Amino acid sequence: MYIDSHCHINFPELSVRLPEIFGKMAENKVTHALCVSVNMPEFPSVLELAEKYPNIYASVGVHPDYEETPEVSADDLVRLSQHPKIVGIGETGLDYYRLEGDLEWQRERFRTHIRASRATGKPLIIHTRSASEDTIRIMREEGAGTDAGGAGGVMHCFTESLQVAEAAMEMGFYISFSGIVTFKSAKDLQAVARAVPLERMLIETDAPYLAPVPHRGKMNEPGLVSHVAEFLAKLKESPLEDVARTTTDNFFTLFKIPRTA
Numbered sequence: 001m002y003i004d005s006h007c008h009i010n011f012p013e014l015s016v017r018l019p020e021i022f023g024k025m026a027e028n029k030v031t032h033a034l035c036v037s038v039n040m041p042e043f044p045s046v047l048e049l050a051e052k053y054p055n056i057y058a059s060v061g062v063h064p065d066y067e068e069t070p071e072v073s074a075d076d077l078v079r080l081s082q083h084p085k086i087v088g089i090g091e092t093g094l095d096y097y098r099l100e101g102d103l104e105w106q107r108e109r110f111r112t113h114i115r116a117s118r119a120t121g122k123p124l125i126i127h128t129r130s131a132s133e134d135t136i137r138i139m140r141e142e143g144a145g146t147d148a149g150g151a152g153g154v155m156h157c158f159t160e161s162l163q164v165a166e167a168a169m170e171m172g173f174y175i176s177f178s179g180i181v182t183f184k185s186a187k188d189l190q191a192v193a194r195a196v197p198l199e200r201m202l203i204e205t206d207a208p209y210l211a212p213v214p215h216r217g218k219m220n221e222p223g224l225v226s227h228v229a230e231f232l233a234k235l236k237e238s239p240l241e242d243v244a245r246t247t248t249d250n251f252f253t254l255f256k257i258p259r260t261a
């Protein structure tokens with residue numbers, strides 16, 4: 001079995017075809033998925049899916065790419081994350097690729113999420129793009145990691161260097177690989193995935209984006225996370241069962257979900 005540790009099935013292009021999406025998950029033995037929040041106006045649609053389907057979990061948070069969106073306070077995040085199906089805080093982090101100018105508001109928003117994570121013990125789902133130095137610095141300054149009394153979390157859709165992965169792992173974070181690692185051009189990232197131990201690894205789709213090979217360019221969905229696992233097993237010369245079992249165990253451990261779920 002596999003778990004998609006990061007998807008956006010509440011987005012309209014996916015939410016209109018849920019029966020098909022659940023069918024594909026079953027076909028490819030993808031048993032659970034984490035539907036990740038990107039802003040507060042859309043958060044109810046994330047929560048609704050988690051409440052309706054036992055195998056869907058959810059997070060609460062505001063993504064760094066949303067500039068014109070209501071800010072969330074640490075108190076709000078703490079309150080909303082008390083729901084039993086809300087297992088993480090995010091997605092949060094920094095993205096200097098998509099936006100320019102003074103991005104102090106992004107860093108402040110990121111700090112707010114880390115504070116809520118520390119207050120609740122719910123792990124962080126961190127997005128970082130063209131901003132790894134500041135991301136790691138703020139994680140350290142705010143004590144995001146389990147090494148500093150924080151709840152840790154996951155560096156999602158990882159595309160950074162091994163150095164960045166190691167810095168995050170030192171803070172107790174997991175590294176999540178998406179379909180990007182399956183792309184022919186992703187040689188550097190494949191070297192990183194070879195070096196990251198399976199014990200620190202999660203797999204994800206980030207659907208509807210970034211479909212893995214052999215579905216590259218099409219709309220992504222949680223059922224396709226099995227292709228990421230298959231690719232990683234070949235890359236790491238590990239049995240596919242080990243990749244499946246370990247990434248599944250890691251998911252339940254990180255998000256503190258009882259195995260009976």
Ligand SMILES: [Zn+2]
Binds near residue numbers: 091156157
């Ligand atoms: Zn992201």
Ligand SMILES: [Zn+2]
Binds near residue numbers: 006007008206
């Ligand atoms: Zn995402």
